[in-house]
Amino acid sequence: MSRSLRLSAVVAAVVLVLSGTSVAQAAEPTASFFTPTTQAGVAVGVPVIVTGTTLLGNTAPVTGTELTFDGGATWVEPTPVELFPDFRIDWSYLWTPTEAGTTEIAARPVTTAGPGAVSAPIVVHVGGETVVQPVNCSVRCEMSMPFVTEAGEHEDIDDQPVEVGVRVRVDRPGVMLGASTLRGNYRGTLVVRMWADGVLLAEQPYDHPGRMVQADFATPVPVEPGREYVVSFYSPQGGYMATEDYFTGTLVAAPFIAPHDGVHGAGVYHYGVGGGFPTDTYHDSSYSVLPEFRG
Template identity: 60%
Template sequence: MSRSPRLLTAVAAAALLLAVPAHAQDVPSATVTTPTTGAGVEVGVPLLITGSSFSATPEAVTTELTFDGGATWVAAETVRVLAGWRADWRHTYTPQVAGDLAIAARAVTGAGAGAAGPAVTVHVGGTTTPQPVNCAVRCEFTSPYAPEVDDPDAQPVEVGVRVRLDRPGVILGASLLRGAYRGPITLRMWSDDGVLLAEREWDHPGRMAEIDFPAPVPVEAGRDYVVSYYTPQGGYASSENHFTGTVVHAPFTAPHDGTHGAGVYHYGTGGGFPTDAWHDSTYWVQPEFRG
């Protein structure tokens, strides 16, 4: 999974805390990470729900979700197990009726199901209610966990992600996870209609890249933007079947258009505005916002 140096430090600290629970839990528990509560989502468009579940002891833990206040439950897909007592999970759900939708999760072990965790409420067919997220310095868009691969594709290509902000501010740049190609690349930002708004060339052999544009780029709330990078010899990192639904992690939304996820690409020497999609892939481009 993509990690900037700043994000790596935060994740390492969090992992250390999670590796040894501060206190034992009497029952299994589950939390919903995305979507952020208060988000506005569309009727008939897939929504990606992610989170983590925990058990009191190192034993298998799975997760169930409810969309009707606990009357029925559906199983989520476990994507990673840590230390036997934590499971990261995901589930793609397509809301069909406008109105408020409460999403809650519960963890399940051999001893049975735990209580439902706090519900996250989204507004289907409604507007987003921006949550109090502190982005005075910068907030980074973080995708849910997925195992990444170094794509063997060696063609010149531009790869990126389509994002939307729930508040005005500026895009500072992006952090990237690179693949096997470690030569010069160009980070770019585009409007929703393909106007190039900013770019910066970057040349460093590291796998992780954190690149700021020459100047912050103003963004409007509710409008789509694309942040991408051009690699002249392919060699990028990717994960297929990742953006299977809209991802909402305030202040960012990575929108699903009903057919394709937010990951985009464009082949050609010199790159260009990326609009093509492949198997709901992510290319581990993580825009950074201030506002």
């Protein structure tokens, strides 16, 4: 889960306590979505990562979550990927749409007493265009990456010079400010870069020794909807974070789209001294590179 999603969960819990809202006032379990953003446009035949969370409430114990893609005619179970035993269950499902048209996806918790309330649906335009949603990126938006696999991220002990990154599009005009990442034991200088069609658009060294990296380009880079970019970090001694089998489908978290091309996910890398435009892929891995956008 991205730092932004973790922070949102903590803030929500604190607000309930400070406002005096009792658990009894929100007793029933509820299910809701992280991704895809409603009104997203996705491709026919290309998998889409559906993620969300089920709040446990304090009535009948929650035994699972169910999703429907056909108005409730059939239901499927997503995979639980992170458990907060006293609060919520986060989950993920890989959905491959097979025909063009508008699909509504809804979720419901399941308890020992039976199915719970059905969530408000998210709308997905299969084979259609994205309808831009009102996301406030007037200062900065970091790409949200909820957990989609139980394996989680780990430090890769590889110490070879490597460039790791993510293919990304945006759904509105603006500028790319830079990127953040979480790194492993290597604490020397990194270089954050941005590419389009193999051409280097910007780069910025980052020499702070901390584990959390947040590097801005000296000049923000203009970006346009629909064009694919790569945002990456070069490390001369490896030491990056990786999560295998993460980008198994397209991840839509407005204003960002991390596209799956039907064969490979959005995570990319390139080995070599000095780095270079990353195009190689390995097990649909994510390298925890989070582009940051303003628009």
